[in-house]
Each structure stands twice: as C-alpha cells, then as structure tokens.
Amino acid sequence: MSVVREVIAFRGWPNALRLANGTAELIATLDVGPRILSYTRQGGLNPFNIYEDQAGGRGEAQWRNRGGHRLWLAPEAPGFSNFPDNQPVAWEKLGESGVRLIPPPEPATGFQKQIDLTLADTGARVTVVHRISRISPVACTAAPWALSVMAAGGTAILPQPPFGEHPRDLLPNRRLVVWPYTDLSDARYRLGRKFFTMRQDTAGVPTKIGLATSVGWAAYHLQRTLFIKYFTRTAGVDYPDDGCNLEVFTNARMLELETLGPLQRFEPGTTAELTENWDLRTDLPEIDPSDEAALAAYFRLAPV
Helix, strand or coil, rough: CEEEEEEEEECCCCEEEEECCCCCEEEEEEECCCCCCCEEEECCCEEEEECCCCCCCCCCCCCCEEEEEEEEEEECCCCCCCCCCCCCCCEEEEEEEEEEEECCCCCCCEEEEEEEECCCCCCCCCEEEEEECHHHHHHHHEEEEEEEECCCEEEEEEEEECCCCCCCCCCCCCCCCCCCCCCCCCCCCCECCCCEECCCCCCCCEEEEEEECCCCEEEECCCCCEEEEEECCCCCCCCCCCHCEEEEECCCCEEEEEEECCCCECCCCCCCEEEEEEEEEECCCCCCCCCCHHHHHHHHHHCC
C-alpha cells in the first residue's frame, strides 16, 4: 500500500497531517509546532504523551510543551531552546511517502527549522530528519536537539556497550552526565551492567541523565509496546552538555527520550541535520525492566 498523506482534525487542532501505510500511522500538527503527536500501529497504543490541558491550543505568547516529538536548539537556554513555536506550519510532499514540515523562521534565535518525516511503504519504520539553518547575519554555536515526549507509566531502556575486563580494557568507553537536580539513588534509576533504565513515575520529581554513547539506539517500553529510536554518534567532535548525544528527562507527567547532534559554529547560511530512525513493536510479552536477563532475552525476541 502506498503512503496516504492527508490533512485531518486531531485532538482540537483543525489542521493535522496524517501519514498512513495500512500498518502504521503518524500524525503531526500544522496549527503549531510542529509536533509529531501520534505514532501507532493499527489499533495500537500511542507511546507519545499529549498534554490534555494544552491540546488544540495555538497562538500563545509563551512556549507550550504539548507533548509528542519536537525539534529544539542546544545548549539549553531560555528563549533560545524553548522559542514559542505557536504559529501555523507549512508542509510539502517529499517523494512518494514523505513530508517536510516548515515552521516560520525564528528571528529571536536566528534559525530556521525543518523536519522531514518519511514513513516506509510497509511496516512501521520512520525516518525523521531534523534540520536547523542559520538565518541571522551573526554567527552562533549550537546543535540540533530532538526530543520525544513519552506517555506516563513506561520505562526508558538505554543499552550499554559490551562489558570489559581489567587489565585488558584500560580506557573508558562511555560517559554518564548528571544534572544538579539528579539523585542517582532515586529508585526510578537502575544502572545495570548491560542496560541503564529510567522508570517514569507519576509521583516523581524532575530528574535527568545524559550519555555519550555509540551503541546507536534507545527505547521506551509501555504496556507491551516498544518505541525504538536509532541514531549515530560522530567520533572526534564536541557534543552539548559535556559530550552527550543521548539524554533522558522525566517528571511526574512524562519522560523525554532525547538525541543531540554535534556542536558546531553556525555562520550565516550554515545548515546541520540530525537523523533518527524509529520503529514501533506491539503485543510483546510483559517484562520486568529491572531484570537484566529478562531485558536481554526481550531484545533477542524484539531485535534492534
């Protein structure tokens, strides 16, 4: 089946773009953002959070999270990262199965953002290209930052590189970064040998970790549904937040699974891209994400 691209009403927004191939469906706002608000297999669970108290809103003076998946600018700074993207979004077709989402330029940040969204002709695979272009005449150091806001009640799963041994392996192979409000004794964390996990808890306070990782994927497990995002790390370049290309934040309402591109100097006209590839698995067995052996067996069953 070819990919259907149509404009529909969705959750209070009169204009939302729907991509569907008979197996999977994506829905992105066109009235604000953009936000990719829904990603489902037919009849399945949407792993993205949507803020009910913000659904359908537009034209606000202040930035609104709204939920779903979005594109920001790193390093994080008020007014720079959270520019109030509350105006209508243009779109155009890309090939036979993709779309380009084009919000208005941001004079306050000096950037133009775009998101290219392509759904495979079959299955649930999605390619998401995040693009930032410098439109200001003043140079700036920045990086693209892709954030997926996941629904409450699940667990982020962050695979670790193969375990080594001493004295053969003398150099570090990963980096863990913590924020001033991060408490690693928090019961929502499990820093295991093969996986780090972070559990979303509706009673939880904000907490965040970041990783410098070349493993290339991370996942979110919720009610027998597994959302997986694939990404790459470029060797020998700087990344934001002390070298992070993967970050996870959670509070009482949601969890964010985030990837970051390299830091670079944006001269006028400079463009950078950050690509994620997504997949969605449904009707998988229930697992205990705190059980490393069960997790390892689970990912053999649902290979990444």
